Amino acid sequence: MKKTRNHPVALPFLFLSEMWERFGFYLILGIFQLYLTDTAKGGWGMDRATAADIFGxxxxxxxLTPFLGGLIADRKLGYSKSIIIGGILMGIGYIGLSVHNLTVFYSSLALICIGNGFFKPNISTLLGNVYNDDQYRSRKDTGYNIFYMxxxxxxFICNFFAAFLRNSIGWGAAFIAAGIGMFLGVIIFSIGLKHYKHADVRKPVQDGDMPLSKIFSIVFLPAIxxxxxxxxxxxxxxxxxxxxxxxxxxxxxxxxxVSLLVKADTKDRRPMAALLSIFAVSIVFWAVFKQNGTALTxxxxxxxxxxxxxxxxxxxxxxxxxxxxxxxxxxITAYDQEFRIIRDAAGKPVKVWAKPVYFNNMAPEKMPAEGQSISLFNTELFQSINPFFVITLTPLIVLLFALLRKRNKEPSTPTKIAMGLLIxxxxxxxxxxxVYVCSNGTIKASPWWLIGCYGIITVGELFLSPMGLSLVSKLSPxxxxxxxxxxWFLATSIGNKLSGILATLWDTYDNKANYFLVNFLLLGGAxxxxxLMLRWLNRIFKEHVH
Structure with a gap:
């Protein structure tokens, strides 16, 4: 029996499952580079470029793995089973990172990658499916925004757990907490299964669809x-x-x-072309945005x-x-003027008798007296600025679009994405x-610069990322x-890798302003x-979304 409600009853279960899954994932990302470069408290002691390359x-x-996970869910496993399998694999992977062994470390990263392939695309698709009922269809964008919150x-909360655990116990405890969060998400998802069972429907293979075995043989085998x-x-x-x-x-x-596009019938080809075009430009957004875990860290x-x-x-x-x-x-470990670890001929960090590196570019008037201590925010806590802005700004963005919708002035989804890139x-x-205010790092910058950067890009993110998920659900055959x-996640994957490539170049820029100007040119160009494509995209959107 259907009840009159603004959103489907499945939403809070999917919301909480994704919240705890992301708790674990972003806890890992917040401390990833710090852990890889740490030389004093049990980290791996890698140089920054190597850490950025591994991170990217x-x-x-x-x-990248959601491409495969989405395909298997579509054809074989179904969405719910895939989500549960993926969550369990990720939970094991997070806990595995607590073991300070290089083989276990890379094996755990592999489990996380595979698990995310099963979890991430399918919970997003399941959310879209529960909004396909006529009474909820018009609120799909709002549903994705709430989900994104x-x-x-x-x-947001994961970095406080990470700081507490690594300060009080060590790196390993933080990784174990990530795993516990993931398993909690799986439990919540399992409790709510009855509310989305009707939306978990595998699509029948139609004439012209490529068999799964053929996709493996002509796509994944060549890729490997x-x-x-x-x-x-x-x-x-x-x-x-x-x-x-x-x-x-x-x-x-x-x-x-590309072959899917070429072989699609006339009805499907135009919306698929529109989606692939948006995928292409979104790569640049992720290439810049995901530097929060590297360059901005x-x-x-x-x-x-x-x-x-x-x-x-x-x-x-x-x-x-x-x-x-x-x-x-x-x-302490020795650092050069660019805050790079100095190493000996064997590649091991050089130790010197000196003050902590934090004081190297501290303003003289702020320097504490000799022998005195000062307290600093853990670096990973800055990773909570972006999600804090998402939490606080999402209701305002949703309200803005709701007011515009009432006046029939709401921008189309492609327009929102274009505006997100510009912002x-x-x-x-x-x-x-x-960079200019702190004389290229000669003295420390106020944290408000970083907070301001995160605030602006968060607005852009809210216009782009949940709208991208919504657009796929609306336009895809x-x-x-x-x-x-x-x-969509493949485009994100390529952008993420580019973010790592860009971050490895950080130390090659003597003037850090030029590093950020390159990012501006990339996003401005996208x-x-x-x-330039907006009129064409909006035409297709109007033709296929009712």
Whole structure:
């Protein structure tokens, strides 16, 4: 018996399942580079470029596997079973990262990548399906925005858990907490199964659909072979073995999507072309946005004034949410002027007798007396700024679009995406300003520059990311909805890898303003392209969305 309600009863279960899954995932991302580069408290002691390359490759494969996971769910497993399998694999992977062994480390990353492939596209598709009932269809965009807010509640709270656990116990405890969060999400999803059982319908194979076995043989097998071949090519073409392998492995998959477009009938070809065009420009957004875990983490760690205001110092210390640094010499890892680890001939970090690196670019008037300590915000807490803005701004954005809808002035979904790219481009100029104000890192910048950057790009994100998921659900031919959702995540994957490539170049820019200007040009160019396509995209949108 149907009840009159604004949103389906399935929404809170999917909301909470995704919230706890993202709690684990973003906890990992918030401390990933810090853990890889740490030399003092049990981290891996890698250089920043290597850490950025691993980070970019990991988050790339995390979003590449949904292509496969969406396909298997569409044809074989169904969405609910795929989500549960994926959640369990990710939970095991998160906990595995607590083991300080390189083989276990990479195996755990692989489990997370595979698990996310089963979980991520299918919970998004299931959400879209429950909104396909006539009474909810008009609120699909709002539903995705609410769902996206759930993602960011998990992303917001996780960094406080990470700071508390790594300060009070160690890195391993933080990784175990991520796994517990993931398993909690699986339990909540399982409890709510009855509310989305009707939406968990596998699509029948139709004439012209490629059999799953054929997709494996002509897409994934070539991708694996080509990727492995690129890995073992002597030297590097694109900077590292992992980058070579990833880029070449993507080629057969990209060709597969092109073949889907070419073979589609007239009815499906135009909406598919529109989707693929939006996928292409969204790559640039993710290439810049995902630098929050690399370049912006570096900026927060070494270039930002992280000193805690006296009024909250004592409570924060009691909650283990602070790092304490003492202004006196000690045996520490040596850093150069660019805050890169200095290594000996064997590649091991050099130890020197000096003050903590935080004081290297501290303004003289803020320097504590010799022997005194100051309390600093943990670097990963800056990763909670973006989800905080998502949580606070989402209701305002939803309200804005609701008011515009009442006046029949709501922008189309493609227009929202175009506006999101343009707004995001402006965020990089905030960091250009930060570089000039702090004399290119000679002194520390105010944290408000980073907060402002995150605030602006969050508005762009809210216009683009949930709208992208919604657009796939609206325009995709019904039998390949999950597959096209996988295409959206493939675009995200490529952008994520590019973010890692861009971040590896951080140390090659003497003037960090130029680094951020490159990001501005990338986003500005992508915005220009989509605005040029906007009339065509809106025409297709009106033709296929009712």
């Amino acid at each position: 490759t990991f988050i790339a494969f995390v979003y 759930g993602i960011n509640i998990g992303a 072979v080509v990727g492995l071949g690129a890995w073992f090519i002597p030297g590097n073409i694109f900077g590292s073995d992992s980058t070579d392998a990833f880029i070449f492995a993507c080629i057969p998959i990209l060709l597969f999507f 570096t900026w927060a760690q070494y270039y930002t004034d992280r000193e805690i205001p006296a009024v909250i110092d004592q409570p924060a210390q009691k909650l283990y949410l602070v790092e304490s640094v003492m202004n006196k010499p000690d045996s 995001s481009a402006l965020s990089t100029l905030m960091m250009v300003g930060a 019904a039998r390949i909805t999950s597959l096209m959702m996988g295409g 915005a220009a392209v989509i605005f």
